[in-house]
Amino acid sequence: MASFLDTLKKAEEKWRKRWKESGIFKPDEDSEKPKYYLLEMYPYPSGNLHMGHTRNYSIGDSVARFKRMKGYDVLYPMGWDSFGLPTENAAIDKQISPEDWTKRCIDKWKEQMESLGLSYDWDREVASHWKDYYKWDQWFFLKFLEKDLAYKKEAEVNYCSECKTVLANEQVEGGRCWRCESLVEKKDLNQWFFKITDYADELLEDLKELEDWPEKVKKMQEDWIGRSEGAEIIFETLEGEEIPVYTTRADTLFGCTFMVLAPEHDISEELAKKDEKIRDFVERAKRLKTSEREKKGKEGIFTGKKAVNPVNDEEIPIYIADFVLETYGTGAIMAVPAHDQRDFEFAEEHDLPIIPVVKPEDQENFEDLDKAYEGEGMLINSEDYDGMNSQEAREKITDDLKDDGKATREVNYRLRDWLISRQRYWGAPIPVVYCDDCGMVPVPEEELPVELPTDIDIDVAGNPLEKEKSFLETECPNCGGKAERETDTMDTFVDSSWYYMRYCSPDFEDAPFNQEDLAKWMPVDQYIGGIEHAILHLMYARFFVKVLNDMGMCEMKEPFKRLLTQGMVLLDGEKMSKSKGNVVDPGNMIEEYGADTVRYFILSTADPRRELEWSDEGIESKFEYLRKVWEVIEKYNETTTSDDIEIENCNLRDRYVVSRTQRIAGEIAVDIENFKISDGLKKMENYFDELLKYKEESENTSQKSIIFNRGLETFVRMLYPFSPHVSEEMWHELGKDVLINEKGWPESKISLIDEKAERGEEFYRNMREDIIHIKNITEKEPSTIQMIVAEEWKYEAFKEIQDFLEDMEKPNMGTIMGELGSDFPEKKKELSEIAQRAVRNPGKILDRYVDHGFEISVLDQIKKRLENEFEAEVKVAKAEEVEDKKARRAEPGKPGIVLT
């Protein structure tokens, strides 16, 4: 007998082939369907896929398939972020060329993606390292150069000696390299930058437009851009030099008792030339790695110079200290020890005066600080400004200085320009040459790409390109003389800044993309990727789009409309990674349980946004679950007519199942849209169980098998996005000869939704639960169950109470009783009990469905069901006809129950 695993395996092979033949994964470009661009961050292909990828792609693929079923023209491509350092290292390690290694990895990845049944349109595949691709990296570079958005400058940069290359600020995490985690050093190097700071404001402003991005990511970008408003104030030294400083706290200017320069500041450098002590200090500070610089105390050295505080003409000493950053503001600060903790510490260490000038509003004694007061307040010791509040003073002081030409309002950013040079081989060469006569000359567009030589020895110290004559030596495009190529390659984040646009027209030869195609597909409707790119990739990509927009190359201002940052898959609380050796290989699981099970399992196990602690406990039961579904379909499948369900021939339960079937698809659709996939799957399981119970337990009616089959069909179609192969096989088993994709997502017929039937089912469940409850308390096995419908007058009374409750702002006992008492003069005592409860907890009464006739008919219909379930005789009676205290207690929606 064929095992279910065989069924799964065969289905995988069979349907993958059919899908491919049918071309359903390709966008239907000429159709009128609305477009939907779904994208997962293209991966760096190395080693094997791990659970994190499996999860990511299972989510994406489900949405892609779902959207196709919903009638969208879906673009769902995949490609490779294939340039980069690890490849270079792996290639050296394995004695193979990076190109071959990359190819090998990609092939393997593709194979694994195939084995999961992912529905990518492979015709649109792109890879960073392909010539046809990086040609456009270079092309963009030239455009940026033209627009002055690319420039080369000598700067202090982050250098990772482990990776032997410089890093962008964004790639330094807590003073360590984002890739290898080794400490980053500071180095002065001549490097290429992209002027992302020109777009700081736009990047910040437009975050507001990104409504469907996680708040967290937006916040992170906001912080990273770090806009602050303040003033630049010019201090003059006694010698007449002007030193501008940046401050956000002009209100504390009277408390400024000294100035501090960064060690890299021009004046510091100048002084270092003349003074040995200063030279020592500056040199030492610059050598220190960032993180170490932060840890030690506030060291500094007096320059011998003094400056004049522009507000009060006080002479203040100028220091050099390494807690001041060259790269922020002007590289110099006005130090206000009373109101800045760093300045405070420095002042204490160097015995400098501390003058409080801002007093917290609610504090009387405000002298003798033991730490800086960094809040706002009322000004003191500030001459004419005394008594103003901080904000007022800030404006006024700045304005007054402005009038004297000693201050300007300034906006500052934390964001720095994007350092894109890498001293590595495996990347896109930066397309410029250096000519002895002409200097730096860009490579003309028509000569692109500047090809990366592939058959060279890369196992050398430093950048192999520097040693490769065939690459290095070239002609100057300008004068034709001898010239040398730039040997730096581009940061791989340049590649990933625009790949999503290349997918729109991957073979386009005249430009990075065809603008028409771009207009059709962009922006990406749903982007899925890891939170680790919250700043890096997502900021760079946004920057690119803004530049392209300014260049008139695209209409959009933002590339990604909606963003899902999926949680990481952890093992024992740690991120899975090769270096930690804790990677779970999905390949084995696919082997053992089939791709559909693995997909189903990983989706059912947690919300995609959450981290997921990996455990394969439970995969077995998902396998069994799919098997159950399969077996049910095999067992009960029978050909039914395609006629519509004859509702008039349905009993209550039939109608309930019909109604439920109509609703479920809509509910699941909403869950998928909101990425509440695990919730959706749970609901589906529930639905299936109900359906099966209906089939096996309910009494036969003429419509039953049609209803059941419709239910199965609905279920199978809903299962398809998650476990596509087996669903397709089930669908086939149900006698269908079109693909599920063609059939589409089940539509809900509103006319078949039957609230009364749903009420009836609910009623049954309540009755059933109550009976069980009573059974449990009494520990009785009843032979008779009597259900007593409440007296008819109570229904009227309840309705009235409901009306009262709805109309009244505050439920009021008196009013209710007043009105009701006269309507039912005989029943005052009972009424007051009911009314009391109504007032105490209106919710319980308000939601009651009150209908005497309906209740009786429902009870008649569910009688049989209860009899079967409890193996007891069930009697239905009206309270008016029964002598039992239960009869009097019975309420609308809550019949009395007597077990005997």
Next chain:
RNA sequence: GCGGGAGUAGCCGAGCUAGGCCAAAGGCGCUAGACUCAAGAUCUAGUCCUAUAGGGGUCCGAGGGUUCGAAUCCCUCCUCCCGCACCA
């Protein structure tokens, strides 16, 4: 330090943007029963306290408040996680 998120029954985890059938879905674990020679799987019921009639009590990090009514709204505090961090 700044910012963000979260604290729900033995555990995991919904609900908390629209307060009311919420003692609080679902799963796991555990208990009992059915099935079985038996185990597993499966099915049924139970799993805060209490109660031989569907009830009552206490409860959703802690403490206040708003409300007829709060897991859900407001305030204060505590704890945990994440991001940024000598940015003037």
